[in-house]
Amino acid sequence: MEVTVLPEVTWLGVVIKAVIILAIISAIAGFGTYLERKVLAFMQRRLGPMHVGPYGLLQILADGIKLFTKEDIVPQNANKLIFQVAPAITAATAFIALSAVPVFPDFTIPEFIPLLGGTFVPSMAADLNIGVLFILGMMAAGLYGPLLAGMAQANKWGILGSARTAIQFLSYEVVTGLSILAPIMLVGSLSLIEFNDYQAGGIGSWMMWQQPVALILFLIAGFAETNRTPFDLLEHEAEVVSGYATEYSGMRWGMFFIGEYANMITISVLAAVIFAGGYNDLGFLAGWFVIILKIAFFFFLMLWVRAAWPHVRPDQLMWLCWKVLMPIAVINVVITGFVMMA
Amino acid sequence: MSLEEFKNRNIGKQNYVKLDLEHTPQTPLGRFSRVVRRTLKGELFVGLYVTLREMINALFRGEMHTVKYPLEKLPISPRYRAIHDMLRLLESGHYRCIGCGLCEKICISNCIRMDTRYDENQRKEVSEYTINFGRCIFCGYCAEVCPELAIVHGGRYETASEQRASFSIFEDMLTPVDALKQQKEYDGFGAVSPNADENIKKTPLAY
Amino acid sequence: MSNEITIKIDGIEYKTKEGEYILNAARANNVFIPAICYLTRCSPTLACRICLVEADGKRVYACNAKAKEGMEITTSTPDILEERRAIMEVYDVNHPLQCGVCDQSGECELQNYTLEIGVDSQSYAIPDTKRETKDWSSVLHYDAGLCIVCERCVTVCKDMIGDAAIKTGPRGGEALPKEYKESMPKDAYAMWNKLQKSIIVPSNGSEFTNCSDCGECTAVCPVGALVSRDFIYKSNAWELEQIPATCAHCSNGCQIFYEVKHTSITDPTPKIYRVTNEWNYVSLCGSGRFAYDFENRVEGKDAEAFARAVEALQKADTIRFNSVITNEEALMLQTLKEKFGKKLVNNDAYAFGKFLSTYGKAAGKMLYGSDLKSITSSDFVISVGAALRNDNPNARYAFNNIQKMNKGAGLYFHPVADTVISDLGKNVMSMIHKPGLEEAALYLVLDLFSDKEKLPEATRSYLESFHKKGTRTVTEKVMEEVTETVVDEATGESKEVTKKVPKSVSKEVEFEINELASMLGGSDDFADAFEKMMAKKESFSLIVGEDLYFHPKAENLARLVALIESTSAINIVMIPPKTNSLGVALICDLDDAAEGYTVGYNENGDFRLSALGNGDLDMPALNQQEGTLTNINKLVVPTNAALGYNGYVLNDLMNALGCGEELTVAWTPKLASKRGFEAHCFDDLPNGYTNSGAEQRGYALVDLHRRAGEEGVEEFDGSIALEGEIAYRCNPQRQFNDFTDKSHEIFEAFALYASSTKAEELGAKVEVDFGSERRVFDVVADERMEGNIVKVPDFRSADDIYGLFGENRFKNVTIRKV
Structure with a gap:
């Protein structure tokens, strides 16, 4: 592995990278809501947002202005501190998880820019050697947001939302870890870059061909992790009004969403890097373009599934994860081990 | 009619296909195999296919449902019952209303009022006519009962206004004189039925 | 007349009176027989012929055929139905299809019967004739195009009103096509034949009726041909709310309906549009029908004026009022007199009350013996001291109705000759006398009608003193028999024919002169004429009018009236001078003259309470208040508020003075404290007529009987x-x-x-x-x-x-x- 070619990663570079992630991913998360509304609309043969800006593109801006200017209400009997902190946990953990994800290629700020000129900005803010574990860990920690939010707001729908969060938490985490264990065994590293390099041999070397079961398990677990349909139990409005978010308004409510969309991006990136060949060039297509296409596909898949599928009950989720997916994952790991030893 | 027949009287031929509701499997293995069966049966992918197909239809085949309402409007049925129109006689341009008061009588929300008087030409003149649209329920009885086809329901369904009075004056509902040529006969409630001629008996006239 | 008989209509037995028309018998028993031209209290016209029924197998007209014991009547046979259908079709020929604008639409008998008979096609046609719309008078509008010539207007004007101001005239229509005579049902053809030739015209030959403008013809008109000029095209019948009330204008107190609707689109306050009546049983005069908008519109309660009114009433010595008030108000004023010693001054009721009490003392009772309704069934009517046309139109209608319906006769004593009265019938004799000779008129009545045995000796000889003998030459017609020889042209045979030929013969006749009659303007042959009038007469009635109450010798006149009643078969009715004079006279103890500070109620005074809108404190007019009126028929009849009233009423003043009731109508049962009245709650008083024409309105005053007075009558002055x-x-x-x-x-x-x-x-x-x-x-x-x-x-x-x-x-x- 030749990593020494890269210039030294300075603290300034990391900060700049962090700011870039924060700014761009927040914006993309916002844009994600727009995409989701559009895609769902098209699938229902509607137009979706159309009136703010061309094709409703400025809808995000309008929503942002609305969220920022809305009154921030804290219920009378709520635990104020926790109530206020909870959304921050969701958003923060989502971004922290992203710090270990290679979001953009690395680059050096040109010399003519004063002050920051010459600074090297790495592709990931923290190139940890346990990248995958860190990401999954941080995303799992992100569920403390809904859990605390639901319990802090003194609202029965909120409590129900929290309970469902706990169930979900307990269900998918096992599957996520186990499903990704087999690819890790194959690659022999936790670094995402290693994963990328492992699949450098074109489409045929993609992990998903070797580990199709792991891909499916990972996607299922990923959907659950990001509260997407069919596992949007936490805030399913037909059952628990808005679950943990019932009492939230304004930007605090918005932060949950930013967190959710950031997580969606994270899962998409992971799926693309671990199973779909990462940012290796694909024929004449450049690596950076290929990975954007892959991320976009997994993101689209989440919206697509939301448009097509009904959601499951909490007990079905738990039953599914523990009694179906976990055994399959374990068997997958065992079979992978036997194959490797053989 | 027996009770059974009575209860089923609206069901028709009863040729319904029943849903194939399988029994919930009782054993863990049964349940597991059901998951596998359902997964492999591809129903989930049918769902994905359908939504994707609709998206493609909408985007590329012009099958979008949305009507951008204030900018584009769907044509409404001639039987739609919106704000009333008062029609004029095509020949003379005089309004058709003769002030018979039947609409006032039949109006179930009691929102029509008229004042009539004996005019200089020895005719009954409608001096004032209003419909209180705050009360009108647009049932169409007035158009139905009108013997002169004078009051009809128009297509003006956008009835939000700062003042109710904006709609309710006789002159407002009356076809403008210069738009007489565009005046259409009403096809909905109270219009002459297509077979009206068959139902009428001729009265002999001696001149 | 009151013999009850049993008839069978369509197989069901009903009871009715002997001599009743089949139609009335059926109506009284709620059996429907169609009829257009018939009016209950008038003579059958036989214009419409639709009331055809079969009685004992013979076709008769129900309005014209009298019921007989055991008669079996069939109201509809196939023949009759065919006839009726043809009649209705004929009525619809050329009748303009303008129900949409017609004022009668909704209460039109042509509409109703066309539907009832089920006319859904037309078999007859004839060229139409142009018929002009005309305004006959200041109130009457006649649209000849709509007229079906049922002649109800003509009948009511002649038989009830007495004006006979309209008649049928030539229409100028084409003759009916001959083929109809064979093809049409007989009665329908006859009806059409008449209809096609006639139209209604004023009977004086001009374009205008010279009549009393009572508008009764507009009320009876079954179609929209006759309407009041004011009402035309103003409102549809079904929009008007009928409020049963009592007419507030004269003492007859007719039952009327105020018909009320919102004023206009912009003004939702109710307004009276017209007055209608049960024209089969009540006939209104021009005031009753057209004087309805006399309400006093008041914005709200004027507390200041009210305070001044209370003050004025407290310091008042006299309250001056007239009799256009309810019994309840009269009782309130009387209460003021009893509690605070106010003097009550009321010109009309004072004179009438004095006359009535003098009469009562002499006759041994409180009220006159009869009423207008019962004298209508008499066949000889006398009127003394009443300007019948003006004082009480219904008294005149009764006078007229007696002539027309009972083949009656009438004697009209009055100083002012009235052509309407003298034209009422050939048996009406107007005695135009000098004012002041009303005593002589009553003496003449006494002489003519009383049982001489019953009269006091002095009176008998006094009357005898007017009888003189005289002779005169009269020309008589004598029938003489003449025998002629006539040759029959056809056969050439000659034969003798005996004919009777009139011949005039002069002869000297000795006859009796009644100086009283001569003095009262009677002609020389009064005795003969009177004898003719008396032929076949059985029941007699006397209408006494206001001239007698306002008379220097009013007391003597009252005793004479009492004497006439006690010594003859004559039924007496007195016309109270104003609306409620009888009620006021019975309720209030009136004083003869005002003194000191005077509060006037609709009258002059230092402080004026007024329902006319020009006083110091506004009061509700009679169409704005509930209460009772006492009418000429000695009934206490209720009237209702047709319109709301926002201001203070007399009861509020009474409350302020410490002797009021919660509501004005709470005084109604308290009337029982006065002679003749009974304790009835206002809300329990009926106000209507049954199908048989029985009047069910209010309650009748109870007469009190006591020993007759001893005072004799004086000779006339x-x-x-x-x-x-x-x-x-x-x-x-x-x-x-x-x-x-x-x-x-x-x-x-x-x-x-x-x-x-x-x-x-x-x-x-x-x-x-x-x-x-x-x-x-x-x-x-x-x-x-x-x-x-x-x-x-x-x-x-x-x-x-x-x-x-x-x-x-x-x-x-x-x-x-x-």
Whole structure:
């Protein structure tokens, strides 16, 4: 592995990278809501947002202005501190998880820019050697947001939302870890870059061909992790009004969403890097373009599934994860081990 | 009619296909195999296919449902019952209303009022006519009962206004004189039925 | 007449009276027989022929055939149904299809019967004739195009009203096609034949009716041909809410319906659009029908004026009022008298009350013995001292109805000749006498009708003293038999024929002269004429009018009336001078003159309570209040508020004075404290008629009987007879009081009324010197008056005409042209 070619990663570079992630991913998360509304609309043969800006593109801006200017209400009997902190946990953990994800290629700020000129900005803010574990860990920690939010707001729908969060938490985490264990065994590293390099041999070397079961398990677990349909139990409005978010308004409510969309991006990136060949060039297509296409596909898949599928009950989720997916994952790991030893 | 027949009287031929509701499997293995069966049966992918197909239809085949309402409007049925129109006689341009008061009588929300008087030409003149649209329920009885086809329901369904009075004056509902040529006969409630001629008996006239 | 018989209609047995028309018998038993031209209290017209029924197998007209014991009547056979259907089809021929604008639409009998008979196609046709729309008078509008010539208007005008102002005239229509005679049902053809030839026209040959403008013809018109000019195209019948009430204008207290609707689109306050009546059982006069908008519209309660009114009532010595008030109000005023010693002054009720009590003392009871309704069934009617046309139109209708329906006769004693009365029938004799000779008139009645055995000796010989013998030459027609030889042209045979030929013979006849009759304007052959009038007469009635109450010898007149009632078969009815004079006279103890500080209620005073809108405190008019009125028929009848009233009522004043009730109608049961009245709650009083025509309105006053007085009658005083220029206090037709004057459809002016010749002589404007005062009046010619006496109306209370005339209704005046 030749990593020494890269210039030294300075603290300034990391900060700049962090700011870039924060700014761009927040914006993309916002844009994600727009995409989701559009895609769902098209699938229902509607137009979706159309009136703010061309094709409703400025809808995000309008929503942002609305969220920022809305009154921030804290219920009378709520635990104020926790109530206020909870959304921050969701958003923060989502971004922290992203710090270990290679979001953009690395680059050096040109010399003519004063002050920051010459600074090297790495592709990931923290190139940890346990990248995958860190990401999954941080995303799992992100569920403390809904859990605390639901319990802090003194609202029965909120409590129900929290309970469902706990169930979900307990269900998918096992599957996520186990499903990704087999690819890790194959690659022999936790670094995402290693994963990328492992699949450098074109489409045929993609992990998903070797580990199709792991891909499916990972996607299922990923959907659950990001509260997407069919596992949007936490805030399913037909059952628990808005679950943990019932009492939230304004930007605090918005932060949950930013967190959710950031997580969606994270899962998409992971799926693309671990199973779909990462940012290796694909024929004449450049690596950076290929990975954007892959991320976009997994993101689209989440919206697509939301448009097509009904959601499951909490007990079905738990039953599914523990009694179906976990055994399959374990068997997958065992079979992978036997194959490797053989 | 027996009770059974009575209860089923609206069901028709009863040729319904029943849903194939399988029994919930009782054993863990049964349940597991059901998951596998359902997964492999591809129903989930049918769902994905359908939504994707609709998206493609909408985007590329012009099958979008949305009507951008204030900018584009769907044509409404001639039987739609919106704000009333008062029609004029095509020949003379005089309004058709003769002030018979039947609409006032039949109006179930009691929102029509008229004042009539004996005019200089020895005719009954409608001096004032209003419909209180705050009360009108647009049932169409007035158009139905009108013997002169004078009051009809128009297509003006956008009835939000700062003042109710904006709609309710006789002159407002009356076809403008210069738009007489565009005046259409009403096809909905109270219009002459297509077979009206068959139902009428001729009265002999001696001149 | 009251023999009950049993008839069978369509197989079901019903009870009815002998001599009742089949139609009325059926109606009284709620059996439907179609009829268009028939009016209950008038003679059958036989114009519509639709009331055909089969009685004992024979086709008869139900309106014209009398029921007989055991008669079996079938109301519809296939033949009759065919006939009716043809009749309705004929009525629909050329009837304009303008129900949409027609005023009668919704209550139109042509519509109703066309539907009832089920006319859904037309078999007949004839070219139409142009028929003009005409305004017959200030109130009548006739649309000949709509007219179906049922002649109900003609019938009611002749048989009930007595004007006979309209008749059928030539229509100018084409003759019916001959083939119809064979093809059509017989009665329908006959009806059409008549219909096609006639139309209604004023009977005086002009374009205009010279009539009383009562509008009864518009009420009875089954279609929209006759409507009032004011009402035309104003409102549909179904929009109007009918409020049963009692007419507030004259003492007859007719049952009417105020028909009320919102004023206009912009003004939701109710307004009276017209007055209707149960025309089969009640006939209204022009005031009743057209004087309805006399309400006092008040914005709200004027507390300041109210406070002043309370103060004024507290310091008042006298309350002056007239009789256009309810019994309840009269009782309130009487309470004020009893509690606070206020004097009550009411000119009309005072005179009437005094007359009534003198009569009562002499007769041993409180009230006159009969009423208008029962005298209508008599066949000889006498009127003394009443200007029948003006004082009480229904008394005149009764007078007329007796002539027309009972083949009756009438004697009309009055100083002012009235062509309407003398034209009512050939058996009506008008006795035009000098004012002041009413005593003589009553003596003549006594002489003519009383049982001489019953009379006191003095009176009998007094009457005897007027009888003289005389001779005169009369020409008589004698039938003489003449025998002729006639040759039959056809056969050439000759034969003798005996014929009777009239021949005039003169001869000297000795006859009896009644000086009383001569004195009263009777002709020389009064005795003969009277004998003719008396032929076949069985029941007699006497209408006594206001002239007798306002008379220097009123007490003697009252005793004479009592004497007539006790010694003859005559039924007496007295006309109370104003709306509720009878009620006020019974309820209030009235004083003869005002003194000190006076509060006037609709009358002059230092403080004026007024329902006319011009007083110091507003009061509700009679169409704005609930209460009861006592009418000429001695009934206490309820009236309802047709319109709301926002201001203070008399009861509020009573409350402020500490002796009020919660509501005005809470006084109704308290009337029982007065003689004749009973304790009935207002809400329990009925106000309507049954299908048989029975009047169910309010309750009847109870007469009290006591020992008759001993005072005898005085001889009459011929010296009080007035000569020279005389004014008569009398209202024009359709005017009774301030309220009729206020109504917009009443056009009769406050002016001096004189016969045409007198009016010409007087010119347009005159000054009348009443001795105490001079007044200037316009002169209006009344074509139906004759003679030199002029009429001065009293309907404006502000002009205090009562004060000018004092205790007499006639007064010598000096009239100068101005």
